Amino acid sequence: MTLTKSNVNVEAQAMEAKKASKKLLVLSEEEKNQALLHLADVLEREYETILTANEKDLENGRKKDFTDAFMDRLSLSKERIAGFAQGLRDVAQLEDPTGQVLSDWTLENGLQVEKVTVPLGVIGMIYEARPNVTVDATGLALKSGNAIVLKGGSSAINSNQAIVEVMHRGLAETKIPKEAVQFIASTDRAATNELFTMKEHIDVLIPRGGGKLIQAVVENATVPVLETGVGNCHIYVDKDADVEKAIAILVNAKTDRPAVCNAAETLVVHKEWLEQYKDALITALKANDIGVHGDEYIQEIIPGSVLAGEEDWANEYLSTDIAVKAVDNLTDAIAHIETYGTKHSEAIVTEDSEAAEKFFALVDAAALYHNASTRFTDGSALGFGAEIGISTQKLHARGPMGLPALTTVKFLMKGTGQIR
Amino acid sequence: MTLTKSNVNVEAQAMEAKKASKKLLVLSEEEKNQALLHLADVLEREYETILTANEKDLENGRKKDFTDAFMDRLSLSKERIAGFAQGLRDVAQLEDPTGQVLSDWTLENGLQVEKVTVPLGVIGMIYEARPNVTVDATGLALKSGNAIVLKGGSSAINSNQAIVEVMHRGLAETKIPKEAVQFIASTDRAATNELFTMKEHIDVLIPRGGGKLIQAVVENATVPVLETGVGNCHIYVDKDADVEKAIAILVNAKTDRPAVCNAAETLVVHKEWLEQYKDALITALKANDIGVHGDEYIQEIIPGSVLAGEEDWANEYLSTDIAVKAVDNLTDAIAHIETYGTKHSEAIVTEDSEAAEKFFALVDAAALYHNASTRFTDGSALGFGAEIGISTQKLHARGPMGLPALTTVKFLMKGTGQIR
Numbered sequence: 001m002t003l004t005k006s007n008v009n010v011e012a013q014a015m016e017a018k019k020a021s022k023k024l025l026v027l028s029e030e031e032k033n034q035a036l037l038h039l040a041d042v043l044e045r046e047y048e049t050i051l052t053a054n055e056k057d058l059e060n061g062r063k064k065d066f067t068d069a070f071m072d073r074l075s076l077s078k079e080r081i082a083g084f085a086q087g088l089r090d091v092a093q094l095e096d097p098t099g100q101v102l103s104d105w106t107l108e109n110g111l112q113v114e115k116v117t118v119p120l121g122v123i124g125m126i127y128e129a130r131p132n133v134t135v136d137a138t139g140l141a142l143k144s145g146n147a148i149v150l151k152g153g154s155s156a157i158n159s160n161q162a163i164v165e166v167m168h169r170g171l172a173e174t175k176i177p178k179e180a181v182q183f184i185a186s187t188d189r190a191a192t193n194e195l196f197t198m199k200e201h202i203d204v205l206i207p208r209g210g211g212k213l214i215q216a217v218v219e220n221a222t223v224p225v226l227e228t229g230v231g232n233c234h235i236y237v238d239k240d241a242d243v244e245k246a247i248a249i250l251v252n253a254k255t256d257r258p259a260v261c262n263a264a265e266t267l268v269v270h271k272e273w274l275e276q277y278k279d280a281l282i283t284a285l286k287a288n289d290i291g292v293h294g295d296e297y298i299q300e301i302i303p304g305s306v307l308a309g310e311e312d313w314a315n316e317y318l319s320t321d322i323a324v325k326a327v328d329n330l331t332d333a334i335a336h337i338e339t340y341g342t343k344h345s346e347a348i349v350t351e352d353s354e355a356a357e358k359f360f361a362l363v364d365a366a367a368l369y370h371n372a373s374t375r376f377t378d379g380s381a382l383g384f385g386a387e388i389g390i391s392t393q394k395l396h397a398r399g400p401m402g403l404p405a406l407t408t409v410k411f412l413m414k415g416t417g418q419i420r
Numbered sequence: 421m422t423l424t425k426s427n428v429n430v431e432a433q434a435m436e437a438k439k440a441s442k443k444l445l446v447l448s449e450e451e452k453n454q455a456l457l458h459l460a461d462v463l464e465r466e467y468e469t470i471l472t473a474n475e476k477d478l479e480n481g482r483k484k485d486f487t488d489a490f491m492d493r494l495s496l497s498k499e500r501i502a503g504f505a506q507g508l509r510d511v512a513q514l515e516d517p518t519g520q521v522l523s524d525w526t527l528e529n530g531l532q533v534e535k536v537t538v539p540l541g542v543i544g545m546i547y548e549a550r551p552n553v554t555v556d557a558t559g560l561a562l563k564s565g566n567a568i569v570l571k572g573g574s575s576a577i578n579s580n581q582a583i584v585e586v587m588h589r590g591l592a593e594t595k596i597p598k599e600a601v602q603f604i605a606s607t608d609r610a611a612t613n614e615l616f617t618m619k620e621h622i623d624v625l626i627p628r629g630g631g632k633l634i635q636a637v638v639e640n641a642t643v644p645v646l647e648t649g650v651g652n653c654h655i656y657v658d659k660d661a662d663v664e665k666a667i668a669i670l671v672n673a674k675t676d677r678p679a680v681c682n683a684a685e686t687l688v689v690h691k692e693w694l695e696q697y698k699d700a701l702i703t704a705l706k707a708n709d710i711g712v713h714g715d716e717y718i719q720e721i722i723p724g725s726v727l728a729g730e731e732d733w734a735n736e737y738l739s740t741d742i743a744v745k746a747v748d749n750l751t752d753a754i755a756h757i758e759t760y761g762t763k764h765s766e767a768i769v770t771e772d773s774e775a776a777e778k779f780f781a782l783v784d785a786a787a788l789y790h791n792a793s794t795r796f797t798d799g800s801a802l803g804f805g806a807e808i809g810i811s812t813q814k815l816h817a818r819g820p821m822g823l824p825a826l827t828t829v830k831f832l833m834k835g836t837g838q839i840r
Contacts, residue, residue: 396816
């Protein structure tokens with residue numbers, strides 16, 4: 001990849017963040033919490049500054065004919081800003097993930113060993129439209145003792161910049177140096193690319209947004225990445241599935257919030273179950289306006305279904321459409337999920353506990369469900385308090401990530417002159 | 421990076437490994453251990469096959485005029501093979517890192533959540549000369565339920581191939597499919613490069629070897645990497661350091677095994693301490709044949725020291741040479757380590773506990789020592805039983821990595837029809 005230099009000095013900002021991150025290391029939990037609470041107050045107090053900047057982004061968005069959904073995500077209000085502030089107050093309440101002794105022991109020679117959690121250092125956050133990420137990510141980073149470099153989407157650049165300016169004014173009255181929050185004020189893609197290789201100053205990159213953004217970061221970054229993910233989630237209805245549970249779970253996983261990553265995108269269904277319960281299934285699909293893309297077998301059974309192509313099995317519809325695949329047995333269901341799944345969340349509905357065990361053992365995904373909706377793969381639903389994202393990678397953190405995902409460890413060894 | 425296709429079918433082998441990894445998921449700890457013990461027996465029984473192949477590598481090495489040290493690492497014997505076998509038996513004794521419930525809780529709606537350790541899947545091991553890695557890495561991979569793709573250095577290709585053939589014959593008599601151990605029988609660099617991007621089939625790459633190899637993997641791989649590291653370790657002798665402790669620690673960290681990554685490469689010394697104890701230091705350096713590369717200040721004090729250039733501060737001598745930097749205070753010492761350290765192991769020698777605390781808080785490294793030698797950053801010294809390598813990265817695993825580094829987690833959710 002050839003990099004062109006952007007019009008802002010990304011490296012200088014990343015270096016400032018690194019320097020500030022050292023100052024965060026010596027702050028107490030109390031000092032960090034007070035800073036977060038103060039930021040919350042300042043955001044609420046200065047909401048008009050933010051709304052004025054937001055209006056510019058909205059105007060640009062209208063000119064560019066953005067979709068209503070997009071405009072809604074971009075749009076701020078006094079209430080939404082109060083929501084951001086509340087988010088910061090909630091994070092202040094959470095347990096400090098740093099300074100925790102994960103294990104400690106003493107060697108025979110008397111050397112004392114402690115494995116302690118510490119901040120990662122500097123987090124690079126690369127995200128798309130939503131301005132709330134600017135506040136949320138800053139809160140999580142600071143609470144865990146990390147500095148942050150923010151690179152938001154160009155459509156929200158005025159809002160993001162105003163939010164950061166307000167937060168900088170707030171930080172000036174706290175123990176956290178304002179340099180701990182860096183905002184890359186550029187709509188230039190080159191600025192994002194520069195972050196990809198800044199290993200000396202940035203400890204981890206977290207992309208939040210669509211598949212393309214995440215792909216670009218994963219493929220081009222030499223800085224380690226926390227991959228948050230796309231979810232092509234499956235509901236497998238087994239031969240011995242209870243019909244009521246199956247239909248309730250399917251409808252919930254598909255329709256509760258179809259645009260989120262833990263929503264179901266494919267129904268994999270055992271042919272014997274389908275034969276027996278097709279009427280109930282068809283009724284439920286119809287009642288919930290679920291559009292079916294089915295294989296040939298399904299087309300015979302479910303009226304009005306569209307013929308599914310190869311792309312349907314891999315597709316995240318993010319709507320109330322669903323792909324439906326009929327299988328002869330559990331093994332074929334697992335093979336289908338293995339081929340097309342994104343290792344996010346997969347569910348089996350069955351009364352056969354052996355089938356559920358096999359599904360749990362063999363399906364490779366962050367979250368596996370037996371007789372429950374995939375919609376629970378979510379930090380707040382699981383009680384984590386705050387969520388950085390849902391990791392679909394296997395290293396460091398998998399599944400919903402809370403504050404501990406923003407820490408690493410140090411081994412601290414206390415001796416009295418021990419040598420080997 | 422442009423990839424040329426290698427002369428072996430790397431992708432087919434990686435796919436076989438992935439397929440085999442699924443079979444490992446349903447084996448019991450007992451079945452995995454029995455397989456390891458059997459492999460140990462077979463390696464000892466068939467040692468002559470391995471030695472014959474090793475002789476070919478040694479012959480090639482002699483032709484290429486490899487150094488004595490290199491030839492020694494390459495060279496096998498009946499005893500060394502027995503050592504490999506013992507290594508497998510030791511690994512069989514270790515606790516299974518998979519299937520461990522890290523946490524479990526029940527949501528208010530009754531959904532039961534378990535966070536359980538599971539194998540990563542397929543490990544890609546890219547390593548240099550030492551044939552022992554072929555056995556060690558296989559043992560650790562299989563014990564943790566992972567399949568492995570081995571790509572060793574070309575100078576040991578005959579030995580490695582023979583070892584894998586023997587292990588394959590052994591596995592045929594166990595529950596572990598022999599496809600779980602794949603050996604890329606190619607000296608072609610393109611074969612290594614193919615592994616870099618095989619995200620679908622390989623879950624993690626672990627490079628073992630020199631800095632250049634590790635760099636190449638980190639920079640070019642899209643498969644996640646467990647970076648094992650180079651160690652430019654520092655001993656900082658503070659103003660208030662006890663002279664006996666300081667000298668014993670310095671000599672041990674520098675000379676015990678100078679070629680390993682936890683050996684000290686730079687002495688950072690407080691000028692006041694140096695003034696007071698220079699005679700003792702000079703005597704110790706001389707007695708232990710330690711060659712000094714010092715800054716101008718040091719040159720005045722330590723007779724026979726070579727003038728250190730910028731490259732000395734970053735250098736891993738891996739010999740009994742050492743760089744020596746004089747500083748005015750703790751802050752400058754920390755700044756020097758920050759600039760040139762590799763985040764591996766750093767030590768402070770001092771009787772001032774506040775200085776030690778500051779060093780622990782501010783120095784960013786996997787292992788920090790107060791009044792002890794850096795040589796303890798080692799899985800066996802710390803009691804981990806077996807070591808995959810020493811991670812100098814911050815994500816997933818940091819410092820000495822035992823078997824748990826080869827696992828990830830699954831969230832297993834058991835419900836009775838819960839929806840959101």
